[in-house]
Amino acid sequence: MNYHAYHSLDVVNGEGTRCTLFVSGCEHKCKGCYNASTWSLMNGHPFTRALEDQIIRDLSDTRIKRQGLSLSGGDPLHPANLTAVLQLVQRVRAECPGKDIWCWTGYKLASLTEQQQHVVQYIDVLIDGKFIEAQKQPNLAWRGSSNQQIHYLSQTERALA
Amino acid sequence: MQSVIKRDGQKVEFNLHRIETAVSRAMDSVANADAALLTHLCTEIEIKLSKKPALDIQEIQRTVEETLIEHQLTDVARAYISYRKSRDIERERRSSLNEEIKSLLMQSNDDLLNENANKDANVIPTQRDLLAGIVARHYAKAHILSEQIVTAHESGAIHYHDLDYAPFFPMFNCMLVDLKGMLCNGFKMGNAEIASPKSIMTATNVTAQIIAQVASHIYGGTTIDRIDEVLEPYVTLSYEKHLAMAGQWNIPDQEGYAHAQIERECYDAFQALEYEVNTLHTSNGQTPFVTFGFGLGKSWQAKLIQQSILNVRIDGLGKNKKTAVFPKLVFAIKKGINQQPEDPNYDIKQLALECASQRMYPDILNYDQVVEKTGSFKTPMGCRSFLGKYEHEGTELHAGRNNLGVVSLNLPRIALQANGNVELFFEQLQQQLLICKEALMSRIERLQKVKAKIAPILYMEGACGVRLKAEDNISELFKNGRASISLGYIGIHETINALFGDDAHLFDDPQRQQVAVEIVKTLKAAVDLWTQQTGYGFSLYSTPSENLCTRFCKIDQKEFGSIKGVTDKGYYTNSFHLDVEKKVNPYDKIDFEQPYPAIASGGFICYGEYPNMRHNLKALEDIWDYSYNRVPYYGTNTPIDECYSCGYQGEFDCTSKGFSCPSCGNKENDKMSVTRRVCGYLGSPNARPFNAGKQEEVIRRVKHLENS
Numbered sequence: 001m002n003y004h005a006y007h008s009l010d011v012v013n014g015e016g017t018r019c020t021l022f023v024s025g026c027e028h029k030c031k032g033c034y035n036a037s038t039w040s041l042m043n044g045h046p047f048t049r050a051l052e053d054q055i056i057r058d059l060s061d062t063r064i065k066r067q068g069l070s071l072s073g074g075d076p077l078h079p080a081n082l083t084a085v086l087q088l089v090q091r092v093r094a095e096c097p098g099k100d101i102w103c104w105t106g107y108k109l110a111s112l113t114e115q116q117q118h119v120v121q122y123i124d125v126l127i128d129g130k131f132i133e134a135q136k137q138p139n140l141a142w143r144g145s146s147n148q149q150i151h152y153l154s155q156t157e158r159a160l161a
Numbered sequence: 162m163q164s165v166i167k168r169d170g171q172k173v174e175f176n177l178h179r180i181e182t183a184v185s186r187a188m189d190s191v192a193n194a195d196a197a198l199l200t201h202l203c204t205e206i207e208i209k210l211s212k213k214p215a216l217d218i219q220e221i222q223r224t225v226e227e228t229l230i231e232h233q234l235t236d237v238a239r240a241y242i243s244y245r246k247s248r249d250i251e252r253e254r255r256s257s258l259n260e261e262i263k264s265l266l267m268q269s270n271d272d273l274l275n276e277n278a279n280k281d282a283n284v285i286p287t288q289r290d291l292l293a294g295i296v297a298r299h300y301a302k303a304h305i306l307s308e309q310i311v312t313a314h315e316s317g318a319i320h321y322h323d324l325d326y327a328p329f330f331p332m333f334n335c336m337l338v339d340l341k342g343m344l345c346n347g348f349k350m351g352n353a354e355i356a357s358p359k360s361i362m363t364a365t366n367v368t369a370q371i372i373a374q375v376a377s378h379i380y381g382g383t384t385i386d387r388i389d390e391v392l393e394p395y396v397t398l399s400y401e402k403h404l405a406m407a408g409q410w411n412i413p414d415q416e417g418y419a420h421a422q423i424e425r426e427c428y429d430a431f432q433a434l435e436y437e438v439n440t441l442h443t444s445n446g447q448t449p450f451v452t453f454g455f456g457l458g459k460s461w462q463a464k465l466i467q468q469s470i471l472n473v474r475i476d477g478l479g480k481n482k483k484t485a486v487f488p489k490l491v492f493a494i495k496k497g498i499n500q501q502p503e504d505p506n507y508d509i510k511q512l513a514l515e516c517a518s519q520r521m522y523p524d525i526l527n528y529d530q531v532v533e534k535t536g537s538f539k540t541p542m543g544c545r546s547f548l549g550k551y552e553h554e555g556t557e558l559h560a561g562r563n564n565l566g567v568v569s570l571n572l573p574r575i576a577l578q579a580n581g582n583v584e585l586f587f588e589q590l591q592q593q594l595l596i597c598k599e600a601l602m603s604r605i606e607r608l609q610k611v612k613a614k615i616a617p618i619l620y621m622e623g624a625c626g627v628r629l630k631a632e633d634n635i636s637e638l639f640k641n642g643r644a645s646i647s648l649g650y651i652g653i654h655e656t657i658n659a660l661f662g663d664d665a666h667l668f669d670d671p672q673r674q675q676v677a678v679e680i681v682k683t684l685k686a687a688v689d690l691w692t693q694q695t696g697y698g699f700s701l702y703s704t705p706s707e708n709l710c711t712r713f714c715k716i717d718q719k720e721f722g723s724i725k726g727v728t729d730k731g732y733y734t735n736s737f738h739l740d741v742e743k744k745v746n747p748y749d750k751i752d753f754e755q756p757y758p759a760i761a762s763g764g765f766i767c768y769g770e771y772p773n774m775r776h777n778l779k780a781l782e783d784i785w786d787y788s789y790n791r792v793p794y795y796g797t798n799t800p801i802d803e804c805y806s807c808g809y810q811g812e813f814d815c816t817s818k819g820f821s822c823p824s825c826g827n828k829e830n831d832k833m834s835v836t837r838r839v840c841g842y843l844g845s846p847n848a849r850p851f852n853a854g855k856q857e858e859v860i861r862r863v864k865h866l867e868n869s
């Protein structure tokens with residue numbers, strides 16, 4: 001998998017203070033996409049074990065407390081990204097207890113493939129749906145257009161929502 | 162008879178008498194009066210001059226000097242030259258006075274007009290104030306301050322703040338108003354006797370009147386410390402009134418009724434107060450710099466006041482629900498009261514977070530840090546001036562105390578003069594500190610022998626916490642640390658670059674940081690020494706410098722040229738603050754700035770630049786919590802601009818020409834609300850432009866958490 005950018009400290013992609021990974025690769029090609037350069041799987045930099053370790057370390061930082069990890073892109077649920085993303089979310093679950101995982105995808109929750117669902121079971125909050133420029137709303141929380149939905153999937157997140 | 166060409170090109174008749182006066186004065190001043198010699202000299206000069214075809218002033222002066230020296234009257238010659246020089250300076254000042262007045266009249270001096278983001282220089286009262294300021298400044302320089310101080314000020318070595326007010330007027334800077342004393346005991350204002358209020362509505366009303374009066378008599382900020390606790394008795398009075406009313410009308414749920422009524426009244430009272438403060442125009446021609454400190458009150462009444470202040474601010478001003486820029490709100494956070502989820506007023510902290518995310522204020526005061534770093538808890542005066550600890554009859558006293566003014570030191574200039582030599586820098590710093598002390602003493606001096614009647618509201622009616630008689634002397638009030646008087650400083654960042662070059666950044670280099678701290682400690686040692694020597698409360702203040710960041714830099718640029726990382730940007734960085742262009746996360750920025758408030762305990766604030774946080778109060782709380790054990794006073798800058806054309810909320814693009822909406826391109830100033838922090842206070846730069854240096858600084862600010 002390639003990734004577009006990694007922010008070790010982020011406050012604009014999901015609740016609380018977070019680490020955010022923007023992966024490469026998206027087949028939705030929405031009109032008005034904020035960053036078309038993330039569409040190609042070949043763009044960006046290779047997602048390495050070292051970066052994975054770095055993410056785990058950042059999430060475990062005791063000085064600057066992170067609420068969790070955000071996966072965005074591109075599309076983290078692009079078929080070509082699933083193996084790497086699965087490994088990452090599994091590690092987060094195992095090594096970073098108490099941290100939540102948010103994920104943005106252009107696919108709809110209701111029509112995910114089995115492999116995608118396999119990844120999503122590790123995810124607490126899923127924001128789904130393509131970006132539709134006609135439904136763009138500038139002041140929405142965590143979404144670009146009003147068709148997109150926030151799904152609080154895990155128990156804890158549902159309680160908070 | 163010969164004619165002489167004057168400096169301005171005018172021709173006048175030659176007048177020997179003038180020369181005679183000047184030479185005679187010079188002879189007197191070196192105790193060498195000799196009438197015969199004087200006549201002789203003048204005749205000789207006259208003969209010499211009569212042989213010259215054309216005369217101008219320089220020619221005459223040269224001839225006089227030559228003649229004196231030929232007669233071996235070196236002392237007299239020297240005295241003559243220095244007399245002439247001071248006449249030159251005097252003349253120059255007079256013509257610059259005229260220039261300034263003219264530029265005010267023609268509205269042609271942007272620096273003068275945009276000097277203070279808080280003054281609307283288009284209107285008559287402000288213009289009158291600016292005119293008074295021009296005259297006061299010139300008079301003080303010519304007749305009150307020593308030549309050494311004036312030279313230091315004009316050359317940009319120091320800045321004698323607020324010269325347009327003091328020392329011409331015996332005014333001081335900023336204060337904590339003893340609102341409690343005034344409201345409890347009543348006071349007189351003009352012809353009106355004001356009794357202690359009987360309701361919260363009247364109490365806030367009277368508070369607005371007091372603020373207006375006080376702010377007209379001082380030139381800095383007017384702060385009400387712990388306003389929630391000060392005003393809580395009046396909430397009780399109102400509540401009791403509503404309860405009595407409910408009884409009178411046999412309302413079934415009497416307490417429920419009274420609570421509903423008081424909630425409404427309290428909100429209305431603080432909304433009225435906010436309106437008042439924002440529409441006030443003091444006789445200083447500006448909206449007063451008002452600050453409310455609150456948050457520590459635990460009673461339901463105090464809590465209701467806290468909620469009212471925050472809700473009023475969140476709701477916005479007027480039809481467009483614009484962000485109010487006054488009063489500055491400062492919210493105190495304390496473990497056991499509101500810091501932790503289990504604390505009784507934790508909900509108020511949440512409301513404060515919401516307010517900060519939408520309206521930028523409140524800034525926060527971390528209780529334990531304030532006590533640790535400044536000796537006691539209190540709200541800053543104005544935007545960042547902190548009083549030290551002071552006890553009166555065994556108890557801590559804050560209300561009614563004040564700051565006598567500031568003189569700031571241009572640190573980068575000393576570094577430029579030292580040319581990279583650190584030892585020389587510290588040596589010259591000591592020299593400059595002597596001038597600063599003299600300048601500060603001149604402020605104290607000016608307040609000696611001043612009588613209370615000069616400002617009845619302050620000294621006779623209780624704002625300063627005392628009720629002196631008209632003829633009483635006020636100077637005792639300022640002694641023994643009751644008042645503070647502050648040494649300020651500018652540009653640690655540029656100073657370090659001037660000393661070490663800009664190939665490494667202060668932020669990344671612990672060794673440079675050590676020197677930076679060392680410099681500030683040196684300043685602190687100086688003010689401590691002065692306190693010991695004089696008994697006055699000298700403190701070290703981290704100057705915000707709305708205009709100063711430009712003034713110092715401009716002067717130094719002229720003298721030393723454009724030096725990379727020092728004079729090339731057109732502004733100097735505030736005090737100890739991190740360079741606005743350095744991209745670091747707000748946590749690391751707090752760590753970087755953490756050592757300074759303890760040293761510069763007379764004035765400081767730390768900020769972080771944030772993206773839009775409306776949807777992420779948790780993340781905002783994370784950073785507040787992080788600051789809680791590290792810095793006393795913290796502010797979060799977030800984009801809260803609004804476009805009335807397209808509805809966009811966020812950050813407008815800022816250019817040297819002004820502001821524009823990133824979503825629809827709207828550039829019309831009256832169709833937008835743009836709010837930026839300038840040196841501790843918020844301003845609306847679309848309505849009243851910043852000066853050029855500040856605008857440049859605002860353009861260069863980087864977000865400490867922008868991820869795109």
Ligand code: SF4
Nearest residue numbers: 026029030033074106
């Ligand atoms: S799903 Fe997101 S990344 Fe993909 S095209 Fe749409 S907006 Fe761009």
Ligand SMILES: [Zn+2]
Nearest residue numbers: 804807822825
């Ligand atoms: Zn717009």
